Amino acid sequence: MSEIKKATVVPQAVIFDLDGTLFQTETLLETVHRRVFETLRSEGLYLQPLPPIDSLLGSLGMILSDIWNRVMPDGSPAAHERANVLMLQYEMEELASGRGHLYPGVIDTLRELRDRGIRLFIASNGLEEYVKGVPAVKGISDWFEGTYSAGEFSTTTKVDLVRRLLDTFGVDNAWMVGDRSSDVEAGKRNGLFVVGCDYAGFRREGELDGSDAVIRSFPELLKLLP
Numbered sequence: 001m002s003e004i005k006k007a008t009v010v011p012q013a014v015i016f017d018l019d020g021t022l023f024q025t026e027t028l029l030e031t032v033h034r035r036v037f038e039t040l041r042s043e044g045l046y047l048q049p050l051p052p053i054d055s056l057l058g059s060l061g062m063i064l065s066d067i068w069n070r071v072m073p074d075g076s077p078a079a080h081e082r083a084n085v086l087m088l089q090y091e092m093e094e095l096a097s098g099r100g101h102l103y104p105g106v107i108d109t110l111r112e113l114r115d116r117g118i119r120l121f122i123a124s125n126g127l128e129e130y131v132k133g134v135p136a137v138k139g140i141s142d143w144f145e146g147t148y149s150a151g152e153f154s155t156t157t158k159v160d161l162v163r164r165l166l167d168t169f170g171v172d173n174a175w176m177v178g179d180r181s182s183d184v185e186a187g188k189r190n191g192l193f194v195v196g197c198d199y200a201g202f203r204r205e206g207e208l209d210g211s212d213a214v215i216r217s218f219p220e221l222l223k224l225l226p
Contacts (some may be wrong), residue, residue: 006213006223006224006225006226007193007212007213007224007225007226008226009173009196009226010118010171010172010225010226011022011117011118011173011174011175012112012118012119012169012173012174013118013119013120013121013171013174013175014119014120014121014174014175014177014221015121015122015123015162015165015175015176015177015187015192015216016121016122016123016129016133017061017118017122017123017124017178017179017180017183018122018126018134018135018177018180019060019124019125019126019175019196019208019217020060020061020155020180020200020202021103021141021142021176021177021179021183021197021200021204021218022100022102022106022122022134022135022218023100023102023105023134023138023177024100024101024102024103024200025060025100025101026053026057026098026201026209027099027101027200028091028100028101029053029056029057029091030053030088030093031090031094031099031200032047032090032091032146032205033053033056034050034088035086036064036083036087036090037050037085038053039082039086039161040069040082040083040086043082045075045076045078045079045082046075046076046079046083046132047071048074048075048168051072054202055070055107055158056071056204058070058136058202058204059071060180060187060202061125061158061178061179061180061181061182061183062099062125062182063125063150063156064084064108064126064127064151065207066082067081068084074193076106077106083158084127084166086131088127088130090128090129091130091133092133094124095133095134095137095189096137100134100137100138101141102169103199103218104217104218104219105217105218105219107140108219109204109218109219109221109222110143111130111143112222113221113222114131114143116225119146119169120143120144120145121144121145121146121148121165121169121171121174122144122146122147123149123158123161123162123165123176124147124148124149124150125149125150125161125182126149126150127149127151128149128151128152129151130151131147131148131149131151132147132149133150135147136145138208141191142143145169146165146168146169148161148162148165149161149182150191157182157186158183158185158186158191159181159185159186161186162176162186162187162190162192163190163197166190167170174192174193175191175192175193175194175195175224176190176193176194176196177197177221178196179196179198179199179200179203179207179208180203180206180207181196181206181207183196183205184196184207184208184209184210185210188210192212192213193212193213193225194210194213194216195213195214195221195224196208196211196213196214196215197209197214197215197218198214198215199215199216199217199218
């Protein structure tokens, strides 16, 4: 797996994943996770012990149906469907209350990229309200030309989501920046320079294999520019 390696040309655009890349998701999900399963239990939909938070954090980047199949494989379809609703509801409530943080250096780094004339985008496998809500609450939504989510476009892979974004905005030279294998695959299969983010703390071994460069903090992204 590569470390810091400069790109050969300045990108026209940078496409970011959200969770584990821009947003320190565990600062929000620790509370959301507990609330979701407390409600499922109170409603009689899932009576097993609380699954470990690491199982949820380790599933980020997947589409929701795959997340619940991993976090509560013994849960019924009704439990999974209800968990989808509760997850979004509690995420938005906790965001509105001020819970959840961007990673250190995100704001200054995004500002520098924008000042250099680089177009900024978000592509996430999350639900539309959440993917658009986090940047809005954190005051950075206006910096992104487009915010694409699997929830909005009903895409089943990040490859398809990123391809749709590239085609819509006429981008042909971009970086894909993210912390998951789905980000690496989406970048590579769309011919992009891939930057793996290795600072979230909950990736699986080999998750970022195939990245063109790997960064240990968000501001290191600027070191990759030629």
